[in-house]
Amino acid sequence: MQLVVMAGGTGSRLWPISRSNFPKQFINLVTEHSMLQDTLLRVDGLKTDAPYIICNESTRFLVADELQNINVTDSNIILEPVGRNTAPAIALAAFDAISKGQDPILLVLAADHVIKDQDEFIRIISSAESAASKGKLVTFGVVPNAPETGYGYIKTGQQESDYFNIEAFVEKPDLDKATSYLASGDYLWNSGMFMFKASTYLNELKLNSPDIYASCEIAIQQATTDMDFIRISKELFEQCPDDSIDYAVMEKTENAVVIPLDAKWSDVGSWASLSDISDKDEYNNVHQGDVISVDTQNTYVYSPDRLTATIGLQDLIIVDSKDALLVAHKNNSQDVKKVVKQLKQENRSEYSTHREVHRPWGKYDSIDNGERYQVKRITVKPGAKLSVQMHHHRAEHWIVVSGTAKVTNGDKTFILSENESTYIPVGVVHALENPGKLPLELIEVQSGAYLGEDDIVRFEDNYGRVAK
Template identity: 45%
Template sequence: MQKRIRPLIMCGGAGTRLWPASRETMPKQFLPLLGNRSSFQQTLLRTQDADWAGTPLIIANEAYRFIIERQLSEIDAVADLLLEPIKRDSAPAIMAGTLALSQDDAKTPVLVLAADHHVSDAVAFNSAVRDGLQAACDGWIVTFGVNPTRAATEFGYIEPGPAASGKAAKVRRFSEKPDPDTAARLIAQGGLWNSGNFLFCAETLLGECERLVPSSLSAVRAAVARSQTIAGARVLAADEFSRAEGTSIDYAVMEHTDRAAVVPVSCGWSDIGSWDALWSLSDQDDAGNVPRGEVALVDASGCFVWTNRQVTSLLGVHDLVVVADEDAILIADRNRSAEVKQVVQLLKSKGRTEASAHARVHRPWGWYEALDRGERYQVKRIVVHPGGRLSLQKHRFRAEHWVVVSGQAHVTVGEEVSILGANEHAHIPLGAVHRLENFGNTPVVLIEVQSGSYLGEDDIVRLEDIYNREAVPRSEAPSHLGEEARRDVGAAGS
């Protein structure tokens, strides 16, 4: 084995075709779609078990930092973290990750992996990576072409050409998502599905970026050079990174380079790009149904049903997707489920927050969700993970009352610190400095009742925060607040 390959795991994308389960605030790569682990975790475990792999570098938006760190800890995985201040698509992200990985050695082999893909045969995939390493070291940008099992129209295709190096062939051309007849013809001619995973030596990819997209590479190089390390994670400089063109690595490099090569693989790959794809990958009952959660099915077949809370019943229907989330329900023809993105776009045009945000809001310390809201009051369920600590804070416009449901909460109100268990409570008067901490080994669950003239999440004056969260700009504070209050308002969330 030559040098260890550094996996570069891409955690971008909102996964809107799996709405409402997948949304921008918690996209599909962090959801347990198949099994008990998210595809992000499965991707990490796949590299963790490989003999060729070095420490992964994860590149993701800053908003996902604490989700990533929690999911890393759940599988006892170690990785470096590079954070994007804004989304700029895959080309700038891959350039940034490659620059970061090449700082010690320009010849470092880099394996780009999408965090939201499924691979059922990790052994076969890892073998393909080994097959492609020689070509990568010889100056090729290797992509992995999946041997097709059907004439799929939702994937791009790769047409292999003559031998390149080792077991890799030159790429004759890339074909965008074809119609059914074209897909069948491409397969008959040896075409492969384009998996969107790549292997190359850092200097090769950066050399092609310098030739093909020099202005974007210059912007990304400056963003890496001016990056800052905050609480162990490297954050790209926002102004510089924003100057890079937001485009995919396929459009920026792969479709124009003469260094593209492909290694074929059969590994049970899927990009889980629709509810129909997830249905096909899931265990089905005798009628072809996939029930998730509290589901009752009578005379139903070929249906995918996912419910988080309420009992969901289907009678006399076939080939449907039914997804019942806390605040949104999708009912779709399973064969048209790839069109769900149109529903999301419609909801966004109507200004519906459900298009992008879940009812359950994730924070570094845990999560919360609103249960009820009315004139001058709001009720929330709050869960604080073991080791989680809300910021030391106060509110200018609301009082709060906490009732502990389970776990043991350390509650600070003013100068008093109390340890509260189930059925015990604390009152936080308006303006009182307070904090909740969980020093135990089980989650703390509590009900919070807020009352006051303004109940927005931005009515927080943060005095101390272990997660290094900054206050929001003054312009983002509620417009009706006084000038003094606007100076003190902190970032949304406790």
């Protein structure tokens, strides 16, 4: 069995914590681990080969860090240059496995699901292996516990051993239909999790969606390896049709079956759904972070960075980040995506990035800015080095807060310790490295006419970011 984790989503309904360049699968929303890490740890009880992670170009180093932090040292990270939905993403992994002379059973999971009953999950996954090995395309249908209108449904047909034949896939229903589905007992939520042999999936894809098959086949044939990543040609992949596995294969094949799953599953598709699965106090409130509530009921508050106090509230969602605050009624939590759409249309940075930005060498937090200046708190991992670079429009002043910095400033290279500093004029080539065993913390003060991140000319880079 080989795990395929789809980690390319944006999680827009969990804004402002989830953003396009740092989506929900990389955030510790439910446990001490990120949702991607939980997805990988969840299958610890299964014997699996090196997992495939399908992700965006922009999040590749986040994925690598997430795997490293839970000691997953052997993996296949496939970079999608553009999003083309789940059918092509899974095909890339299947083609890559076949190209290595293998034909594994692929367990396809999303990186942003919550499953609280791990033992039951492992039991159901294990029971599906027999059907998958015999050429069935297995999907897992969640046993519904409410008339949910935010999920698609699967209508079960005749039962065969451990699985059901599929009578129909049903789009997201209105409340009346969802209520009738729940009452009938014949419908399951469509979870978006699958299991099948790599060759079975590709054969069905070739039969039912030959354009996707052909595009992904040539994309893998001409893929290149870049550090730890499998890089797909943008020019080739842009030609691939955009389609989900449901539309491209599962609704067309005669070999699709469904196995019921009752393992306390949630796709955490909104703040309200996250509130539903979280532990609550005696007033049905959920507090994440530093929160004081007075005369408040059935309210979710997320405030990891500063104190948030509520008085006399009911049925609300309050989410506080370093640069944005969301206040919404629980009944309207799905409409957060409308805010995200407006942010994108207005080209606002709050759509894509946080104030704190992660880089392969560490992170920086833009703690203050104004006309012709910006102040950042920079954290460099032990042994990491920023690119050798220069700026056309800004000068920089570095002050070490803790740790040790190895600095290149023009034709000089030297060591800075705590409370020591250096000034880098406009146009001077420079670099920053952490030669120590502890994180390096420093304050960077930028000044100049233009302070955008695109005013960086890289000459050398350990992470392959030098323009070719």
